[in-house]
Amino acid sequence: MLSSCDSCSKQQVYHKEPMIKSEFPERPWQRVGVDLLKLKGKWYVIVSDYYSRFFEVVLLENQKAQTVINHMKSIFSRHGIPETEVIADLSSQQLSRQLDITNYFQKSTVLVL
Numbered sequence: 001m002l003s004s005c006d007s008c009s010k011q012q013v014y015h016k017e018p019m020i021k022s023e024f025p026e027r028p029w030q031r032v033g034v035d036l037l038k039l040k041g042k043w044y045v046i047v048s049d050y051y052s053r054f055f056e057v058v059l060l061e062n063q064k065a066q067t068v069i070n071h072m073k074s075i076f077s078r079h080g081i082p083e084t085e086v087i088a089d090l091s092s093q094q095l096s097r098q099l100d101i102t103n104y105f106q107k108s109t110v111l112v113l
Contacts, residue, residue: 025084029051029079030050030082030083031049031050031084031085031087032048032086033050033086035088036060037057042060043059043060043062043063044057044059045058045068058071058075
């Protein structure tokens with residue numbers, strides 16, 4: 001009902017979520033972020049280093065969790081496994097289940113937000 005009323009929608013107050021602050025890493029590849037992006041109908045995985053702001057973008061053949069993980073493994077094989085954290089804002093629960101921390105991400109904590 002509120003969305004159909006022009007006056008109500010103009011008066012509605014929007015509350016911004018507070019930024020989640022994290023400590024700045026001491027060195028490169030200590031903490032990385034992973035996200036998915038859809039642009040012009042194509043999906044990409046983005047992996048970014050919190051220290052240097054360096055990032056890699058890879059076009060995905062599909063959105064399957066295993067495809068994303070394979071691309072992440074490829075990036076990590078070139079730059080090393082992140083030292084402490086892999087932070088992902090990925091809605092796919094399947095992806096978080098398939099991230100085998102004990103076998104591949106031995107040094108990192110995987111945080112799925």
